[in-house]
Amino acid sequence: MFGHSRSQRLRGALAGTLGVGLVFGIAACGGGSDDSNDDSKTATQSIDCAQFSSYGDLKGKTVSVYTGIVTPEDKAYKDSYKPFEDCTGVKINYEGDKSFETQILVRAKAGNPPDLAIVPQPGLLKQLVATGKAVEAPAEVAANVDKFWGKDWKGYATVNGKFYGAPSGASVKSLVWYSPAEFKEKGYQVPTTLDQLKELTDKMVADGKKPWCAGISSGEATGWPITDWMEDFMLRLYGPETYDKWVNHEIPFNGPESTAALDAVGGYLKNDKYVNGGLGDVKSIATTTFQDAGLPITEGTCSLHHQASFYAANFDPSTKVAEDGDVFAFYMPGKDTSSKPVLGGGEFNVAFADRPEVKAFQTYLSTDTWANIKAKASQGWVSANKGIDPNNLSNPIDRLAATILKDPNTVFRFDGSDQMPAAVGSNAFWKQATSWVTGQDTKTTVDNIEKAWPAK
């Protein structure tokens, strides 16, 4: 009897020990935020700490940064923070999370926000301000933004007259990817008007090709590349003022402008002669991931692909992305040569704390100093910061994007769906665009999106 109960107790103790051991094991495996602080001394050496003296003594303080930017792009961010860390003694805790866009709202509402968040959409920025947890940007940041960015950029981070954060990176979406080698061989010219783009497409069809390739599959965000197409056409056919009205819902989503813009997109994407080079029929646009959609260009089965500057990262490393290489991009032309509308996106640094070290860090991120350090440290990154030196950008597509952003003729407009209310911009617009490309007509599509617009 005694022996029995003792063995039972032993077993219990063993199970307990094992359980605790397991918990420890899992904890040890999980959350490996490795600190890669020891490399990258290069960026620091060229920096003069004198310019950081105005921030005062901040030794031993910590600033937490929360963002959706994860490996491998996060390294350039961490590296670009080094000079600030080394000169001021502030430690930056960088936390990248793929589900940032939902989690930041949860954290803000739950009262556990980070000190600083890198917010990729003005719409989300508005939602964060609505939680009451976001803190207005300090005057130094506002002054820097006035100095280095166009007025429109400041507007995207302004809610009810209050300005909430400096822009960080930027991307140019009005680009068409092509193969410079193919253009040279066939004698194609880069088009400079929308009509020329159409003529070029028809010429390629006559040469026996399906010129365009497209793909919109992106998990639950499936459909977003079509929103970029539609915004580009809205901007081209009706100009920036109408575009702004459309984004802010001052004109209805099912009005004549919307309908015409979506039909214009349909002229390309729903045209069996034009799509889907190397990928199938029109419907295959819905199931091809956006990452794969432009790759047929390198295989010679597709000639044109509409996608942002960041798409460069999707090509095989052996592919030469340059004006004289395997693939490159040209500016998606305006209606005529006199107008140069550019659709793009970008991130904003929004703070949730106003401690001196957070303010100092925010200010640092709004300077041309940071933009240039960041540009040197990264691949495939540009900023709309006018102080950026194109020579600091390492690859040709980034230089092209920076040149477009700096061009005084450029009329920049932020991605519309990123500014619309979430119910439209990250739900109905995507969903209806997907239905549209799989067969739904234009009228039903714009009507459904209009219906989804939340009542104010």
Next chain:
Amino acid sequence: MSTPDTNVGKIVLMVAAILLFAAVVGAILFAATFFRGRRADRLTAYAYLAPTLIMLLVGLVYPGVRTIYESFFNAAGNAFIGLDNYKTIFTDGDQLTVLRNTVFWVVVTPFVATGVGLLYAILVDKARLESFAKALIFLPMAISFVGASIIWKFVYEYRPDQANVKQIGLLNQVLVWLGGTPQQWLVTSPLNTFLLIVVMIWIQAGFAMTVLSAAIKAIPEDIIEAARLDGVGPWGMFRFVTLPAIRPAVVVVLTTIGIGTLKVFDIVRTMTGGQFDTSVIANEFYSQSFRSDNQGLGSALAVLLFLLVIPIVVYNIRQIRRSEAL
């Protein structure tokens, strides 16, 4: 409060939390030993129950009540709109598609999965290599829903019907071998919903088979003997002996799979993200709450899911009790 970002810091925090938890529970249990007198047993029981009750209140009751409360509010959660969210669910075209798909899931999955499992259990019963045959169908149970979804996404994968392009999806390759043209399986509604249901059946059939096989084996030998002596054929044996004997087990399996099916989320989210008219209540609730920023409608969908699951849970528990009483 900031969270530590080093592994050592995390482990220290975790140990501290575990010790704190143990200390609190220990203190409660220690205090419970001080109850004396007539009602001591009862008080001790309450003290022992208290931690569980408190956690249930904080982790289940409060969020539940709060969700019901929020379901009567608008998207931003700042204006009372009565039953409008529920009205939306039952009138809006998109939401009706969601309800339709949920009905498909709940009607098809439990019955087909249980049917397949039952048939398999009977076929392999007492056969040679029974345990091997059972292991085969039980294996998918070991795969997570997301893993299974990715496997099946490859099965349905589409490559264009062009000269030097090879199909990489099993289903399309079989179709090509049979002389057909490859299809984009996950785009056409409502076929795509049924193709997603196949994944759930693939996972759940093993569970049904295991439980039902055990129930079949538990049928007393003398009943079977008696039926044989009465000259009952295989169909009669199944209809009048096996099925009535395992009825409680069948009901438990049906309802358990039914509950799991109502809450299905991973498969839809992984395979289509709810696109192409494949969304179901659980997935739509997530999209509305976290992507579409419509807390009210999201909460209403959650409440609806809750209301739909309750009767099945009640029935399930009753059946389990009854089968235990047997």
